[in-house]
Amino acid sequence: MTCSLSSLCLPLSLSLEDIDQLDNIIKRRQPLKKGDHLFRQGDEFDSIYAVRSGSLKNYIMTNDGEEQITNFHLPSELIGLDGIDCVSYPISAKALETTTVCEIPYSRLQELSNTLPDLRQQIFSCMSKELREDKQMMLLLSKKSAEERVATFLANLSARFKRRGYSPYTFRLPMSRNEIGNYLGLAVETVSRVFTRFQSTKMIAVNGKEVHITDQQQLLEVADLNDYDAEIGSKIAANQ
Amino acid sequence: MTCSLSSLCLPLSLSLEDIDQLDNIIKRRQPLKKGDHLFRQGDEFDSIYAVRSGSLKNYIMTNDGEEQITNFHLPSELIGLDGIDCVSYPISAKALETTTVCEIPYSRLQELSNTLPDLRQQIFSCMSKELREDKQMMLLLSKKSAEERVATFLANLSARFKRRGYSPYTFRLPMSRNEIGNYLGLAVETVSRVFTRFQSTKMIAVNGKEVHITDQQQLLEVADLNDYDAEIGSKIAANQ
DNA sequence: CGGAACTTTGAAGAGAGTCAAAGCAAGTGG
DNA sequence: CCACTTGCTTTGACTCTCTTCAAAGTTCCG
Numbered sequence: 401m402t403c404s405l406s407s408l409c410l411p412l413s414l415s416l417e418d419i420d421q422l423d424n425i426i427k428r429r430q431p432l433k434k435g436d437h438l439f440r441q442g443d444e445f446d447s448i449y450a451v452r453s454g455s456l457k458n459y460i461m462t463n464d465g466e467e468q469i470t471n472f473h474l475p476s477e478l479i480g481l482d483g484i485d486c487v488s489y490p491i492s493a494k495a496l497e498t499t500t501v502c503e504i505p506y507s508r509l510q511e512l513s514n515t516l517p518d519l520r521q522q523i524f525s526c527m528s529k530e531l532r533e534d535k536q537m538m539l540l541l542s543k544k545s546a547e548e549r550v551a552t553f554l555a556n557l558s559a560r561f562k563r564r565g566y567s568p569y570t571f572r573l574p575m576s577r578n579e580i581g582n583y584l585g586l587a588v589e590t591v592s593r594v595f596t597r598f599q600s601t602k603m604i605a606v607n608g609k610e611v612h613i614t615d616q617q618q619l620l621e622v623a624d625l626n627d628y629d630a631e632i633g634s635k636i637a638a639n640q
Numbered sequence: 641m642t643c644s645l646s647s648l649c650l651p652l653s654l655s656l657e658d659i660d661q662l663d664n665i666i667k668r669r670q671p672l673k674k675g676d677h678l679f680r681q682g683d684e685f686d687s688i689y690a691v692r693s694g695s696l697k698n699y700i701m702t703n704d705g706e707e708q709i710t711n712f713h714l715p716s717e718l719i720g721l722d723g724i725d726c727v728s729y730p731i732s733a734k735a736l737e738t739t740t741v742c743e744i745p746y747s748r749l750q751e752l753s754n755t756l757p758d759l760r761q762q763i764f765s766c767m768s769k770e771l772r773e774d775k776q777m778m779l780l781l782s783k784k785s786a787e788e789r790v791a792t793f794l795a796n797l798s799a800r801f802k803r804r805g806y807s808p809y810t811f812r813l814p815m816s817r818n819e820i821g822n823y824l825g826l827a828v829e830t831v832s833r834v835f836t837r838f839q840s841t842k843m844i845a846v847n848g849k850e851v852h853i854t855d856q857q858q859l860l861e862v863a864d865l866n867d868y869d870a871e872i873g874s875k876i877a878a879n880q
Numbered sequence: 881c882g883g884a885a886c887t888t889t890g891a892a893g894a895g896a897g898t899c900a901a902a903g904c905a906a907g908t909g910g
Numbered sequence: 911c912c913a914c915t916t917g918c919t920t921t922g923a924c925t926c927t928c929t930t931c932a933a934a935g936t937t938c939c940g
Contacts (some may be wrong), residue, residue: 524764
């Protein structure tokens with residue numbers, strides 16, 4: 401019944417009492433089933449969320465009703481920060497599989513952050529981190545080739561799985577090829593072809609949604625990570 | 641000598657006394673000449689900045705030393721929010737022309753925001769706005785054609801010029817074609833060709849860096865703005 | 881088992897990139 | 911004030927990566 405926010409949600413430097421206080425305002429939610437919306441673009445903004453298990457995608461809508469996925473969220477990650485000064489959520493959040501989240505009512509968080517500067521700092525920190533990740537995403541979309549995009553995507557996922565305690569080498573993609581393509585600015589077919597090519601060079605082994613990274617070095621090279629992303633790379637490489 | 645932060649930097653709902661307090665921590669800086677760096681990626685993070693006059697670009701570096709422009713900043717806009725929880729700036733900021741900025745030392749801002757919840761809220765608000773803009777940029781880079789990108793870019797600039805009190809129909813581009821292309825994920829040549837095409841349909845008139853929007857309706861249509869951007873569009877259309 | 885949805889593969893086509901060169905604008909210095 | 915350098919912009923021709931269209935193969939799940 402404990403949402404171990406202390407280790408999960410925020411890389412918190414809060415004291416134990418502080419964590420207790422934070423814990424008090426957090427609401428548990430019924431698990432979401434695959435395809436359920438956590439919230440939709442336009443819904444009244446009232447809470448931010450932390451993923452406890454499962455995964456979600458964030459997306460915005462284009463004019464012609466297509467979606468543009470802006471992010472995938474794995475456990476321990478915060479959702480909804482981009483709505484903080486809005487009346488309504490500017491994006492939608494949809495579960496990719498059975499997913500549980502912690503709800504953090506924003507008004508309560510506001511109050512609490514008055515008394516807990518560290519907490520406030522953590523929120524700033526999360527937002528600023530997301531800003532930096534967005535810039536990296538722009539670089540990917542603007543300059544990288546299809547292969548570089550997919551490799552970067554896999555390396556990034558790998559690092560995130562590792563961080564949450566799972567193997568960085570073997571994991572299950574919670575999203576479809578279609579969603580990967582959408583996120584990376586590529587056609588489904590291109591994603592599929594790149595996966596095939598990556599397998600032919602023995603870089604990865606793919607079986608449906610199961611991915612195994614067999615040559616991490618090669619993956620990182622193809623990803624052509626810059627210093628920012630490379631941090632992720634070295635973190636993967638460090639210890640396994 | 642007054643940096644009219646009240647109207648410029650933040651759409652502040654602060655009381656007058658609050659603004660005074662904020663004003664006290666702001667440092668004026670020597671004007672930057674074209675090409676000067678306000679800060680470089682890697683410099684120690686200590687301040688955020690508000691543009692008073694002129695313009696800057698933000699960019700990150702790719703592995704091969706190329707730059708990826710992540711943003712342009714016009715007067716009244718804040719710079720440096722993405723570094724807030726960092727030891728060093730994660731991006732560089734370079735003046736596109738002679739530019740003056742207000743420096744807001746972050747440590748002082750921190751202290752002040754303890755006593756001024758509204759101020760803190762404003763910072764959150766700015767960051768969250770930037771997050772939303774980033775998502776729109778991802779959509780542009782991931783889904784839009786060259787023409788849609790350029791049209792969106794022009795419509796967006798137009799709205800920002802209007803907001804700061806200048807004509808939304810006639811303005812001077814502070815950046816080169818190269819920088820536009822870099823930002824929009826296009827080759828220079830493509831940007832140039834699109835400009836030419838836009839002129840042949842009498843949508844805009846271009847003379848060097850001077851741009852005149854002759855058919856705003858058409859521009860907005862080509863830009864294919866979604867609801868978020870359309871807000872900008874309607875703001876342009878509203879009153880001139 | 882069977883149908884729907886997703887994935888993979890192939891072939892053809894298009895939009896944007898690259899390469900190359902000419903045109904212009906701006907600034908320098910004689 | 912003009913010749914000249916330098917850098918930016920435009921235009922053209924060609925190339926290439928990725929998309930689109932089409933169809934077969936596979937997986938998932940009722």
